[in-house]
Amino acid sequence: MATVKMIILQNGRLLDPVTGVDTEGDLWMEDGVIVSPREEIPENSQVFDVRGKWIVPGLIDMHVHLREPGEEYKETIKSGTMAAAAGGFTAVACMPNTTPVNDCASVTQFILETAAREGSARVYPVGAISKGSKGAGLAEYGELKEAGAVAVTDDGLPVFDSQLMRRAMEYAGSHDLLVMSHSEEIALSRNGSMNEGVVSTRLGLRGIPVAAEAIMVYREIALAELTGQRTHIAHVSTAAAAELIAQAKARGVRITAETTPHYFTLTEEAVGDYDTNAKMNPPLRTEADRQAIRKGLQDGTFDAITTDHAPHSVLEKELEFDQAANGIIGLETSLALALALVRDGVIDALRMVELMSSAPARILKVAGGTIASGSVADVTVVDPGKKFVFTKESILSKGKNSPFLDWELQGKAVLTVMGGRITHNELL
């Protein structure tokens, strides 16, 4: 592959939310950059006829857990980025809750070096808000930023201390780092293992009320307003939080927000008979919440679709429900589930690409998110009609913990190009 001079995609539907392009055409890539098509196809070019398929800027998932360093039995940077490439992603932002926590330049460097050596996607490390994510004292944002971190978060846990969060926003602002908030009021959610409601009562499981998310989302909005710094709300699951975010945006607060395919696809009913593959934090909510999340994707309340890809092994999942770990994998199902929104008429194709590529690039201030000439050659070819059954055997992630196992899904990345390098190819 390395000797190929050009990658040429012909007759596809070009979709670029940044330029507003939605047209039939060709896309040329040379030396890791998107270039204008020329008269003649050079020798050594790799040419793909992608008629009927979409050519979109490489997808960017700004919320994944790659588990390395420390929990390589769950996922590695190598396996996680292979799963990403298969899912159409050319870049992922990885959360800092590894062992050790990514709260310093050396861990950030380790991640970047490993990704450069073994990765199939760009990896953007996200540093910790607090040292060790212990909720006391700021991590060294200056050095994290210099080493290559794009944001800070204590994701997995909320920042309990409001003063610490205020200072984090202010100090992150000084280093132009985004603050990502895991919004959860622990006093309300403690010991809960699913949404508080009819299903939790039926199953006898301690519930996590909507208020646990809404209270903390409101705190972050108030602090973002106080500090004037840009703040990103991670994995929104409730109608209540969506409404707070919409209101904050309407009055000009510098808030962005993400939600995930599981919140716009599933409800608490998916827990079924104590299925730990439907256990995550925040939990799956009600149908009314699901509808509100879909509406928020449509009306601009949400800026990004992320996966919160959280691989676990059977050691953490084949347990009593309340003992099992939170989290599900998502990199290999996200695109198909987002395409279902397009088919359902909730969002159009350009908006989907905005949510899964252009907006994450803009929020993280990283390359990509557009296929305009001169841009980095991060490109995904999507076959919106391709059907596949999501089987355990087909999963490239080390984690098999998905509530979508054995679902028939429609829509797949059939070619993923990252910096001019083909990282995934089903076009052969």
Added chain:
Amino acid sequence: MTLSIEGKHKNVKTTYRFTHKHILGIEQLSVADIFHILDTAISFKEISNRPIKKVPTLKGKTIINFFFEPSTRTRLSFEIAAKRMSADTFNIAASTSSATKGETLIDTALNLQAMNPDIIIIRHGSSGAPGLLARHVAASILNAGDGTHEHPSQALLDMMTVREHKGNIEGLKVAIIGDIAHSRVAHSDILGFSKLGAEVRVAGPETFMVPGLDALGAKVCGSVAEAVTDADVVMALRIQKERQDDPLIPSLREYAQFYGINHNLLQKYAHPDVLVMHPGPINRGVEMNPDVADGKGSVILEQVTNGVAVRMALLYLVMGQEGGRG
């Protein structure tokens, strides 16, 4: 199918067959299943009154009592039931098991399975744990209480006791007072009594309620007096004395004053022939006054007696002695 209280299960002419291999909860049982269990229990009750309290029905069967939470009466009740059926019983308590050594529930269960037991009776602090076990082992699983989910044998003995006194459960008003949210007994009783056509009311401070109780079949009442009004059955639940992480009530003293069941309350509001029940053990003077616990309508000790009969019936039925499983 409805069986009358007189119906001896062996004589009823019907195509009904008990097909459950496991007893995980009342939720999975049909009305016909419940009546069949209760009828079977009634036929077994007499065994406990014989001078030689033993029948050979489960001779050669191995039954493991696998208790992850401390329990005296439920464990003993199951053990007595098993022994009166001539089964061999073994007890494992959490303190002597591998649970604290980092072994998973599934691993422990597979190790038990390797010794080929016929029935595993499990009590566990995690809701759904018996179902998890049932998916991984070949033995029949009987849920002896899981988290805040279900305690089916308790609900069945409650229904048996009420049925013996009232003849029928349909149309009765059953009031359950106390910590509904954290009570697997309440959960199973709500499901069971409402399946059999009773009006189940629950009451207690709002801190003891959770959303969705109506979906289970309960009517949530604003006061104890409202719940108890014209009630045929009043059941008080045991109050947990300490809950460090969650301030549910200010004090036992205040609870007793506003939510305790006492003679005056029952006399003023309840049906004159009200049955008084409690799953035990009672905090006397807290959720129930001694004048009520020892009063004329109290059937608390009969509940314990019926517990043995119900558990004998469950052991018998899951072993498929009627040709279900051979």
